[in-house]
Amino acid sequence: MKPIDFRTNPESYHHWRLEIDADVARLIMDVSENDGLFSGYELKLNSYDLGVDIELYDAIQRLRFEHPEIKVVILESGKDQVFCAGANIRMLASANHVHKVNFCKFTNETRNAMEDATEHSGQVYITAIKGTCAGGGYELALATGYIILADDGSSSVALPEVPLLAVLPGTGGLTRITDKRKVRRDLADVFCTTEEGIKGQRAKDWRLVDEIVPLSQFDDCVSAKTRQLCDNRSDSSDQQGITLNPIGREISDSGITYSTLHIAVDRNNKVATFIIDGPTDYADLSLESLNQSGDQFWLLCLTRELDDAILHLRLNEPELGTLVFKSMGSIAAVAHYDAFIQNNLDNHLVREMVLYWKRTMKRLDLTSRSLITLIEQGSCFAGFLAELVFGADRAYMLEGQHEDDEREPAALKISQSNFDLFPMSNGISRLETRFHSDTERLKPVQKTIGLALEAEQCETLGLVTFIYDDMDWDEEIRIFLEERASFSPDSMVGLEANLRFSGPETMETKIFGRLTAWQNWIFQRPNAVGEDGALKRYGTGKKGVFDPQRV
Amino acid sequence: MSIDKISYDTLIPNNVNLSSDRRVLKALEQWHPQYIDWWKTMGPDGFQDAEVYLRTAISVETKGWAKFGYVKMPDYRWGILLAPQEEGRKIPFGEHKGEDVWQEVPGEYRAMLRRLLVIQGDTEPASVEQQRFLGATAPSLYDLRNVFQVNVEEGRHLWAMVYLLQKYFGRDGREEAHELLRRRSGDKDAPRMLGAFNEETPDWLSFFMFAFFTDRDGKMQLESLAQSGFDPLARTCRFMLTEEAHHMFVGESGVGRIIQRTCETMQQAGIDDPFDTEKIRQLSVIDLPTIQKKANLHYSLSLDLFGSEVSTNAANFYNASLKGRFKETKLTDDHRLDNTTYPVLKLVNGALTMVDEPALTALNMRLRDDYVDDCARGIRRWNKIVANNGVEFEFKLPHTGFNRQIGQFANVDISPQGEILKPNDWQIARNNFLPSTDDGEFIALLMRQETRRGKFAEWIAPPKSGVDNQAGDFEYVRLS
Numbered sequence A: 001m002k003p004i005d006f007r008t009n010p011e012s013y014h015h016w017r018l019e020i021d022a023d024v025a026r027l028i029m030d031v032s033e034n035d036g037l038f039s040g041y042e043l044k045l046n047s048y049d050l051g052v053d054i055e056l057y058d059a060i061q062r063l064r065f066e067h068p069e070i071k072v073v074i075l076e077s078g079k080d081q082v083f084c085a086g087a088n089i090r091m092l093a094s095a096n097h098v099h100k101v102n103f104c105k106f107t108n109e110t111r112n113a114m115e116d117a118t119e120h121s122g123q124v125y126i127t128a129i130k131g132t133c134a135g136g137g138y139e140l141a142l143a144t145g146y147i148i149l150a151d152d153g154s155s156s157v158a159l160p161e162v163p164l165l166a167v168l169p170g171t172g173g174l175t176r177i178t179d180k181r182k183v184r185r186d187l188a189d190v191f192c193t194t195e196e197g198i199k200g201q202r203a204k205d206w207r208l209v210d211e212i213v214p215l216s217q218f219d220d221c222v223s224a225k226t227r228q229l230c231d232n233r234s235d236s237s238d239q240q241g242i243t244l245n246p247i248g249r250e251i252s253d254s255g256i257t258y259s260t261l262h263i264a265v266d267r268n269n270k271v272a273t274f275i276i277d278g279p280t281d282y283a284d285l286s287l288e289s290l291n292q293s294g295d296q297f298w299l300l301c302l303t304r305e306l307d308d309a310i311l312h313l314r315l316n317e318p319e320l321g322t323l324v325f326k327s328m329g330s331i332a333a334v335a336h337y338d339a340f341i342q343n344n345l346d347n348h349l350v351r352e353m354v355l356y357w358k359r360t361m362k363r364l365d366l367t368s369r370s371l372i373t374l375i376e377q378g379s380c381f382a383g384f385l386a387e388l389v390f391g392a393d394r395a396y397m398l399e400g401q402h403e404d405d406e407r408e409p410a411a412l413k414i415s416q417s418n419f420d421l422f423p424m425s426n427g428i429s430r431l432e433t434r435f436h437s438d439t440e441r442l443k444p445v446q447k448t449i450g451l452a453l454e455a456e457q458c459e460t461l462g463l464v465t466f467i468y469d470d471m472d473w474d475e476e477i478r479i480f481l482e483e484r485a486s487f488s489p490d491s492m493v494g495l496e497a498n499l500r501f502s503g504p505e506t507m508e509t510k511i512f513g514r515l516t517a518w519q520n521w522i523f524q525r526p527n528a529v530g531e532d533g534a535l536k537r538y539g540t541g542k543k544g545v546f547d548p549q550r551v
Numbered sequence B: 001m002s003i004d005k006i007s008y009d010t011l012i013p014n015n016v017n018l019s020s021d022r023r024v025l026k027a028l029e030q031w032h033p034q035y036i037d038w039w040k041t042m043g044p045d046g047f048q049d050a051e052v053y054l055r056t057a058i059s060v061e062t063k064g065w066a067k068f069g070y071v072k073m074p075d076y077r078w079g080i081l082l083a084p085q086e087e088g089r090k091i092p093f094g095e096h097k098g099e100d101v102w103q104e105v106p107g108e109y110r111a112m113l114r115r116l117l118v119i120q121g122d123t124e125p126a127s128v129e130q131q132r133f134l135g136a137t138a139p140s141l142y143d144l145r146n147v148f149q150v151n152v153e154e155g156r157h158l159w160a161m162v163y164l165l166q167k168y169f170g171r172d173g174r175e176e177a178h179e180l181l182r183r184r185s186g187d188k189d190a191p192r193m194l195g196a197f198n199e200e201t202p203d204w205l206s207f208f209m210f211a212f213f214t215d216r217d218g219k220m221q222l223e224s225l226a227q228s229g230f231d232p233l234a235r236t237c238r239f240m241l242t243e244e245a246h247h248m249f250v251g252e253s254g255v256g257r258i259i260q261r262t263c264e265t266m267q268q269a270g271i272d273d274p275f276d277t278e279k280i281r282q283l284s285v286i287d288l289p290t291i292q293k294k295a296n297l298h299y300s301l302s303l304d305l306f307g308s309e310v311s312t313n314a315a316n317f318y319n320a321s322l323k324g325r326f327k328e329t330k331l332t333d334d335h336r337l338d339n340t341t342y343p344v345l346k347l348v349n350g351a352l353t354m355v356d357e358p359a360l361t362a363l364n365m366r367l368r369d370d371y372v373d374d375c376a377r378g379i380r381r382w383n384k385i386v387a388n389n390g391v392e393f394e395f396k397l398p399h400t401g402f403n404r405q406i407g408q409f410a411n412v413d414i415s416p417q418g419e420i421l422k423p424n425d426w427q428i429a430r431n432n433f434l435p436s437t438d439d440g441e442f443i444a445l446l447m448r449q450e451t452r453r454g455k456f457a458e459w460i461a462p463p464k465s466g467v468d469n470q471a472g473d474f475e476y477v478r479l480s
């Protein structure tokens, strides 16, 4: 089967139109029925599948990097009568579980990216709804900062998953109506069990939308709101966008090669080893060189490639259960890159790179594979790159030198950025999460900022799991990887997800840790996906048959 | 070649290329001094400077595995010797049956294998600790030398397990190797892992019984591990078995010589009734019923070492192709045990009943059955000595449910004959089943050191032939 490709650009979109007008962008959803990712279903009524989301994700990314002048992004429908009918039900009914889970996860991450842009990039997303806005369509609206609903007696918002399909509004829906929109729980209960949804004044009264507008005034109101939001934003017209050119990659049996990243695949042990090609020098690191390099700037290049690789492995290589991270390059150079971004956070492009690295690290946290980082001689885990160490399920560090390797012993460098710039979905840094916000353990770590820490120090500080010398290294790593591959993939996923996200709950952690977990459970249950389940029976005219037992 | 390498290869006879194995050498550099320290504090008490006529294995060839000579025990050359590698050996059982044997630890089974090694390894030094005071009451130089021979070989068995831990299990293995020296028999804080290895060995009859019954459990365990798909373990155990056979010889012949002495003394004194304990004891020999009670005790303690009759662990070890059955390769079945059953003696509604259990989970029971057969053969040889002396007495193995702490019969009182008794009745009859305090005190009175050349304590007959064909008055131990 052809691998699912996450690389696209506006010229190749099937389902969206991106219109730019000065500081306002319109993202018009106009799903092409016959361009679904797989055969066997038609994307009627602006329903979507993963392919539609891939384009949406691309558009959000481009708006941030290519169009810093944009202040407001309006989501609207290109079809009459319908805004969006949500995820395509026939697609859901026919997709295998692995695909379904990964599809929902990516959808959630894309919605989070809209909120991240609204909050941190000065690009506010708003939704203008005419027609039906149901299920995943309304969940999409929920991820924007402001919802305007046409008050025409037929336009409505709805979360019909429960009554219609016996599943949940699982891509953020339940969490966002309560935690974000503060809808009262009993009203939310009514709303989520009412198939046809809620319209007009009641939708506003219940806080399901922010504004209702008569059809005749709809466009004017949207414009007015847009203007108001733009005026509240600081002027960013001097900031230059860059172009995100297509990511080059070569896939073979033995791995994937990008420009700053190589992934070696070991199917026997079900391991994908990421080897990050770090910088070797930092002589001309400056804003000028950054602007000149554009998307070829090492950090941006790496982030895009890493992002693409993670998504590729998630969807196309479900059996590679362990991701091993290694890096090669000058640790001093990476530390300079780290200092450079810290010193230039007011630069649009720098800020976007930081945010993108943050999101990519979150994507890794949410990747249901064992994450293992190996710190060896010649590796360059410093600052932002060290997030791969702190975010790993286990990190191993070589103590001393290999017998035949003259290079300096392996080192690790912590920076202030590890504390400030890359919070996890729980809202705190990986280091803080690692040490459970225990200042007793965090303080000594903070004191080492900027120092090249060798294995023993890292072990003492609790930054790595185990250190091994040259004599033990190969054997210990081999045995560990073999052992990992022998465990049940399900229990590994469950174990890792539970251990990764200690600390506070946030809307994000609730969505991924609670809502999706429930949704994925329901997706496995006969009431939804059994032969007589509601999802399977959808469209046959027959209702689903339920096992009455509450579990 | 560095000095280290030279000294290590002479110091430690081995067939594993020790001098070129940086990793193991480094680990041994740490462990070796700790081991010598352990030997000096926990090894034979009062004989560290004595010169003992010991056998040292310096290679696995027939010529090399039994080199005799005088040596001070702390200078003994504990070697690392594995039986020769069999070309093209295939895994003989379990899920991986038919695959090439593993020369490296499969990551999947690292934890399981490590546990097997640690459990086996823990028993080896334990008996040295249990037997450390026996020298003070040795009945002869010949016996003194024998207990020391057993001791140094148990020490070598510890080395064998430690080598595997250090060679194949990295840091965890090194830590476990250290722990093997930290745990001590009978220690309140860090005892040995298995019950029988925390019991005292108060006298020489106990020692011989231990060598007969408990070392035989060791033999059965080694036999099953010698089948392992992890080839270094299989080879190690195969070589250990040659030494273990000698330990059982010491036990069986030791008890045999005591029986011999008792019977011939009874004959000379004209005592026909073997149960006329008082009269017999006046002759300073140990009466046969007391010997039977000692056998009852050591047999039942050793049965506990086989673990629960029905055991998931045993099933896992087998299925993972790590620990096989006694004589696995000689058995004719599928060597997977997917669908077969094995009869297990159980307590069902208060009655002893044979119940068919899945053969995979009944492996402990099966190994125990093989062990019982093996013990019975030795008992028959003891009875032959009794009969040859014209005494009417028969030694019997007690029922497998007698005096058990582990498994099906842990909470039920069963007599040596296999009747289920009320707890009270069992307590009343206890001193007929197991050695009493009086029995112990009587034996203790007999235990007096005899170190004159060619002399033996009055309660034990001399052996038929000497060690290494030495004459009867050979000086097996030169006391300093």
Ligand SMILES: [Fe+2]
Binding pocket: B124, B153, B154, B157, B218, B244
């Ligand atoms: Fe042994």
Ligand SMILES: [Fe+2]
Binding pocket: B154, B215, B218, B243, B244, B247
């Ligand atoms: Fe032994």
